[in-house]
Amino acid sequence: MISWWGLFRNALWIVGLAVSLAAWSYARWWAQQNRVRLRQVINMPLFVVPFSAGLALFSLGLALSGRRWWEIAAWAVLTVLCVGQGVYSWLTGRRRDEKPALQQHAKRP
Numbered sequence: 001m002i003s004w005w006g007l008f009r010n011a012l013w014i015v016g017l018a019v020s021l022a023a024w025s026y027a028r029w030w031a032q033q034n035r036v037r038l039r040q041v042i043n044m045p046l047f048v049v050p051f052s053a054g055l056a057l058f059s060l061g062l063a064l065s066g067r068r069w070w071e072i073a074a075w076a077v078l079t080v081l082c083v084g085q086g087v088y089s090w091l092t093g094r095r096r097d098e099k100p101a102l103q104q105h106a107k108r109p
Contacts, residue, residue, distance in 0.1 A: 013061030
């Protein structure tokens, strides 16, 4: 018999890692296409928001899979920090216009 709770817990951290890897891959591709240093792209909300969301899902999945109280607490704190970083980056990215910032970093041939 399938443990649906166990499937859900493990699917969370697997999907979280997949989202983080996809965000990293996209940021690296975008930096290469626009001839920008990866370091600059990593600081943009274009990368930080999905990467933080992926890390939040990863840490939430591990918090739900934890066996000891301190393990659950540590993963829960990391989840809250990742969500906070993602929300902060999203809000600051919305306040300033993102498109001019992306166009400013992009070098046209």
